[in-house]
Each structure stands twice: as C-alpha cells, then as structure tokens.
Amino acid sequence: MxxxxxxxxxxxxxxxxxxxxxxxxxxxxxxxxxxxxxxxxxxxxxxxxxxxxxxxxxxxxxxxxxxxxxxxCRVLGRYTAEVNLPTIYRIFYKIGTPTYILTKVAAVWTSHYDSGSASMRIIPGGCVVSVENFGTPHRCHCNAVLGWMEQTVIITGARLNDARESACRLRGAKACEFEILYDA
Incomplete structure (x- = not known):
C-alpha cells in the first residue's frame, strides 16, 4: 500500500x-x-x-x-506548495533558481511519498521532472504534482511560461513526466 x-x-x-x-x-x-x-x-x-x-x-x-x-487538484497542488513551505526555506527559494530548487525534487519526493522516485533533467527553457515506479498512479495526483511544480517555480520569483504533463503511466508511458518552462 x-x-x-x-x-x-x-x-x-x-x-x-x-x-x-x-x-x-x-x-x-x-x-x-x-x-x-x-x-x-x-x-x-x-x-x-x-x-x-x-x-x-x-x-x-x-x-x-x-x-x-x-x-x-492542480489548484490544490499549488496551494500545498505554498502552505507547506517552511519560512526558513523561503529564503533558499528566493535566492535559488527554479532549476536548482527542482534538482532537489528527488529528496522532496521521498519525504512525501513511500513509493516511486522522482528525477529532473534540464531542457531548453526549463526542465522535465519524471516520476517513476509510483505504486498507484492517479489522475488527481498527477494534477496535484503539476500544480506543486508550477507554484514552486513561482515562489522562486521566476516567470512560469508553461507547465504540462508530457507523459503519463495512465496513458501507457513508462513514467509520468512534467515539463515546466520558465524564465529565471
């Protein structure tokens, strides 16, 4: 479970x-x-x-x-990113770039879920976050994760240009992938 x-x-x-x-x-x-x-x-x-x-x-x-x-669920994910961010970390979000903050997604993932793993790779204009081997993927969870990533970029002070789920296990992909585009 x-x-x-x-x-x-x-x-x-x-x-x-x-x-x-x-x-x-x-x-x-x-x-x-x-x-x-x-x-x-x-x-x-x-x-x-x-x-x-x-x-x-x-x-x-x-x-x-x-x-x-x-x-x-996407709105709820954004809200969660905002309210669950301790004040002390807000400083790091403000001085760090979205790319730097999202490189920490693997550590953040394992502190919030006991299944699967997350990784990030840089692409032109942003990054792609992949969630692999999650035990029970669900559409509302994918939406919440996407919303969390959107708000994470916004908290850093960057301009969010686009955010979308580019692949999903529920649609036959090997992993759920979220493409986040921003101007730092």
Missing part, C-alpha cells in the same frame, strides 16, 4: 477552511466513508496516510468545489 504524508491532507483541509469556509469540513469527512478515520487522523504533518484516502479526499473536494474533471 502506498502512503503520503499527512501534510498533503492538512493542506487540503486548510484550503477548504480558508477558501470555502470551516463549515464545509465536517460534510467532507462524512462523505469519505471508509477513509474518514484516516483523514481525521492526519493531525501531525509527518504521519503517513494511505494514498487511497488522499485520493478519496481529492476526488471529494473536486466533486464539491471543482467541475468534476479533477482540475481542482
């Missing part, structure tokens, strides 16, 4: 509280059925939460507040 850190769950619940209102949190818990306890238990950011509970939460948020196409 694949796991994700509770910080991803907490960021999404924070998004609900701040963007939609705290009164919307309890109905979400109630709608999560068998995943409710795992989501409620995500009180400490470093706890591991089953990935399927994370997916159920994202799908429910998209159903309630999105358009049902999982595009809201």
């Amino acid at each position: 694949v796991h994700v850190r509770a910080s991803a769950i907490r960021a999404r619940l924070d998004w609900v509280r701040t963007q939609r209102g705290p009164e919307h949190v309890e109905p979400i818990f109630a709608a999560l059925d068998r995943h409710e306890l795992a989501i409620r238990a995500a009180v400490t950011p470093n706890l591991w939460v089953p990935f399927d509970a994370y997916i159920a939460l994202n799908i429910e948020l998209d159903r309630r507040f999105g358009t049902g196409d999982l595009a809201l």
Whole structure:
C-alpha cells in the first residue's frame, strides 16, 4: 500500500477552511466513508496516510468545489506548495533558481511519498521532472504534482511560461513526466 504524508491532507483541509469556509469540513469527512478515520487522523504533518484516502479526499473536494474533471487538484497542488513551505526555506527559494530548487525534487519526493522516485533533467527553457515506479498512479495526483511544480517555480520569483504533463503511466508511458518552462 502506498502512503503520503499527512501534510498533503492538512493542506487540503486548510484550503477548504480558508477558501470555502470551516463549515464545509465536517460534510467532507462524512462523505469519505471508509477513509474518514484516516483523514481525521492526519493531525501531525509527518504521519503517513494511505494514498487511497488522499485520493478519496481529492476526488471529494473536486466533486464539491471543482467541475468534476479533477482540475481542482492542480489548484490544490499549488496551494500545498505554498502552505507547506517552511519560512526558513523561503529564503533558499528566493535566492535559488527554479532549476536548482527542482534538482532537489528527488529528496522532496521521498519525504512525501513511500513509493516511486522522482528525477529532473534540464531542457531548453526549463526542465522535465519524471516520476517513476509510483505504486498507484492517479489522475488527481498527477494534477496535484503539476500544480506543486508550477507554484514552486513561482515562489522562486521566476516567470512560469508553461507547465504540462508530457507523459503519463495512465496513458501507457513508462513514467509520468512534467515539463515546466520558465524564465529565471
């Protein structure tokens, strides 16, 4: 079973509280059925939460507040990049380039997921981040990862020119690849 850190769950619940209102949190818990306890238990950011509970939460948020196409997961990924970045690291983001920050994606990946690996390669005008061997790929997760990368580039102060998923295991590719183009 694949796991994700509770910080991803907490960021999404924070998004609900701040963007939609705290009164919307309890109905979400109630709608999560068998995943409710795992989501409620995500009180400490470093706890591991089953990935399927994370997916159920994202799908429910998209159903309630999105358009049902999982595009809201990209917004949630951007929000997570913003709120889960400790103040001390903001300094490094401001003085580092997006390329430098995204070279650290492999270390960041293993601190947030217990499955798969991530790597980055430089291309003209940006980079490609590859996620390989992730146990349970899901469309909402790919959207969230893309949103996280977009916001990471923006936090560095660079201009984001484009961001897209250029390959996906769900479409038969060997790995999920995210192409991020920016001006540093």
